[in-house]
Amino acid sequence: MKKLIIILMALIAYSTQMLADKVSFTASAPDAVIVGDQFRLSYTVTTQKVKDFRAPSIKGFDVLMGPSRSQQSNTQIVNGNVTSTSSITFTYILMANNAGEYTIPGASIIADGDQMVSNSVRIKVLPQDQGGSNSSSSSSTHSSSGTGVSNQDLFITASASKTNVYEQEAFVLTYKIYTRESNLQLNNAKLPDFKGFHSQEIEMTTNARWTPEHYQGRNYYTTVYRQFVLFPQQSGKLYIDP
Incomplete structure (x- = not known):
């Protein structure tokens, strides 16, 4: 019976580790921006064993910068258990040109030897104020x-x-x-x-x-x-x- 309990605990620990090691590849961007605004489009993969990052065709926006690559790692010790996570983020700086709704397709990458495709992102671009200035510039003027x-x-x-x-x-x-x-x-x-x-x-x-x-x-x-x-x-x- 004791041996069976030990085996079950080992299987649970192995399953937990497998879930923790599951690699994800996600894209993120604002839901809405204003014409003339600059914003970030980011692709994050939860491993550092990557190659062949391929961005989609980004239509409807000016690409001002990118892709820039950054790495993050984190280690936590909870009740004696050590958990380590790491990720790589590819970031673009974009600018919206025309009002409308746009969909940026997913990017692709090879992570831990597997081909992966991120989610697509949908962005709504709002027109500028009728006076020609957007809300963020009006807000800062008002505050100052x-x-x-x-x-x-x-x-x-x-x-x-x-x-x-x-x-x-x-x-x-x-x-x-x-x-x-x-x-x-x-x-x-x-x-x-x-x-x-x-x-x-x-x-x-x-x-x-x-x-x-x-x-x-x-x-x-x-x-x-x-x-x-x-x-x-x-x-x-x-x-x-x-």
Whole structure:
């Protein structure tokens, strides 16, 4: 019995090591950028035994630099167990030229003797502000001038998944924040009482994920702030206060 337990423990340890040694090859880039912005496109492989990295055809963007190659390694000791990880990253600096949605195909590489292909990345390129400057430059100018924030630089929108429903029929109300500042700290905002509705708040993740969005001719950083499931308690026209 003791011998069987030892064999099982050895098999578990071997399986764990095999999972830890599994090589991955992934591509990463921003989900959205603005025309004229520079950004990074990175390909990371979790081993240092690599050769023949081949990038795809990158259409719709100017390649300003790359590929640059960097190596990372890390060793951790937890409860006497030593775990080592290593990776190599190939990085490009790109610039967006025209608004639209673009897909960059996967790159290929030989890692640990095996041919691998990364995932493709999809990037949405937003137009510049109608004034000709993007959101990041407007934000930095606004911050350095020290002037107050206007209603066009920071606001909240409310949208309903349905506008015509039956009594007790559920729909989702979403509050979304638009800001010109990329490092906005969220505080609790005063929301309406939802008179005429029964409400249940949808639990959100603790960390807000800000993404660029082109809205009414300007670029903003946006995130979903709060969401509620509402159930109308009576028929007729009901209004949600701002």
